[in-house]
Amino acid sequence: xxxxxxxxxxEGVVRQVIEPVRRYLARRTDATTAEDVxxxxxxxxxxxxxxxxxxxxPWVYVVARNCLANAERAARRQGRLVRKLGATAGPSTVxxxxxxxxxxxxxCALANLRPADAELLRLWAWDELxxxxxxxxxxxxxxxxNIRLHRARxxxxxxxxxxxxxxxxxxxxxRTDR
Amino acid sequence: xxxxxxxxxxxxxxxxxxxxxxxxxxPDDRILRMINAATASNPQPASSPARSPRRPLLIGLTGAxxxxxxxxxxxxxxxxTTASAxxxxxxxxxxxxxxxxxALDAEQLKSSPLTMAFSGRVTAVQGSEATLEVTEVFTGDPxxxxxxxxxxxxxxxxxxxxxxxxxxxxxxxxxAGQPDxxxxxxxxxxxxxxxxxxxxxxxAAFG
Numbered sequence: 001x002x003x004x005x006x007x008x009x010x011e012g013v014v015r016q017v018i019e020p021v022r023r024y025l026a027r028r029t030d031a032t033t034a035e036d037v038x039x040x041x042x043x044x045x046x047x048x049x050x051x052x053x054x055x056x057x058p059w060v061y062v063v064a065r066n067c068l069a070n071a072e073r074a075a076r077r078q079g080r081l082v083r084k085l086g087a088t089a090g091p092s093t094v095x096x097x098x099x100x101x102x103x104x105x106x107x108c109a110l111a112n113l114r115p116a117d118a119e120l121l122r123l124w125a126w127d128e129l130x131x132x133x134x135x136x137x138x139x140x141x142x143x144x145x146n147i148r149l150h151r152a153r154x155x156x157x158x159x160x161x162x163x164x165x166x167x168x169x170x171x172x173x174x175r176t177d178r
Numbered sequence: 179x180x181x182x183x184x185x186x187x188x189x190x191x192x193x194x195x196x197x198x199x200x201x202x203x204x205p206d207d208r209i210l211r212m213i214n215a216a217t218a219s220n221p222q223p224a225s226s227p228a229r230s231p232r233r234p235l236l237i238g239l240t241g242a243x244x245x246x247x248x249x250x251x252x253x254x255x256x257x258x259t260t261a262s263a264x265x266x267x268x269x270x271x272x273x274x275x276x277x278x279x280x281a282l283d284a285e286q287l288k289s290s291p292l293t294m295a296f297s298g299r300v301t302a303v304q305g306s307e308a309t310l311e312v313t314e315v316f317t318g319d320p321x322x323x324x325x326x327x328x329x330x331x332x333x334x335x336x337x338x339x340x341x342x343x344x345x346x347x348x349x350x351x352x353x354a355g356q357p358d359x360x361x362x363x364x365x366x367x368x369x370x371x372x373x374x375x376x377x378x379x380x381x382a383a384f385g
Binding site for chain 2: 026
């Protein structure tokens, strides 16, 4: 592909994916790491442009997920090194975003779910991926996505009930203590 | 049985808790700068790893024919740039826990963004590193020898695997993300001990 065509195609891919991928990263790590990982992801897209499919979003999500895992591993290694040197540095893992959005019962319920269920629900609700796109990101069939989503939503409802009861119980105890 | 309304309520509640719901879109000049940075930093993009015919190493052949064949294979498979070992890392956070990994098939393997796929035998395990001699290349260029940095699983539900001396493995890798970082082993059943089932999938995908 001539350089100009390559650049034009790349620009089209970037404009299609940059906002959803940027939001995906911003939801899962701190702002600085998100920015670095977005740049890494775009670089991979440029280097692997011939492999980017016609519907690029699921493919680019997988690349972004790999780049983010890589950055978090590097941060953990750095934390381990700092501890070995006996220094008193900050946390060894990348701090996550505050994700309860003022709904502590929902935050409690998501935290109690299996990580794979919670991530599936986040991809569905926050990243607004269609079942077809979810299938591409997770490497499963669309039918399997629909079944998993149905089950994950059911488990979330169960956990919401439990967390709401717990929150009510805590409030009741605080009133009794007064 | 839940109703669509109940699903809508759940969706609304989740979306209200989206931590970046107020994030503004990047201005166009910023997007252009990022595009320019990516294209300028690597003016000659890497072509995708060749889906070339499999390249077995002719181990076990004897005599002049065998030696000639081995010499040919060595020239064909190992370029001078791969004289030193390729470094890979075993992720400790593959994104999906073992129980969530989808069943692997050839079509999925073929369409995954993999950079290398090969088989190899573990010849040494020392500390956190395992050395493998590459025995067959399905795609990409792992070189003759691969060193894997092993990590300790932080979760009991981990989709990684141990590398045991003398055992054979089928391994695929994904792009590391950062240009100088070691490539990452693809987990979730994509890489693992060289069972006949996994080999059949590799052969169907790359054969």
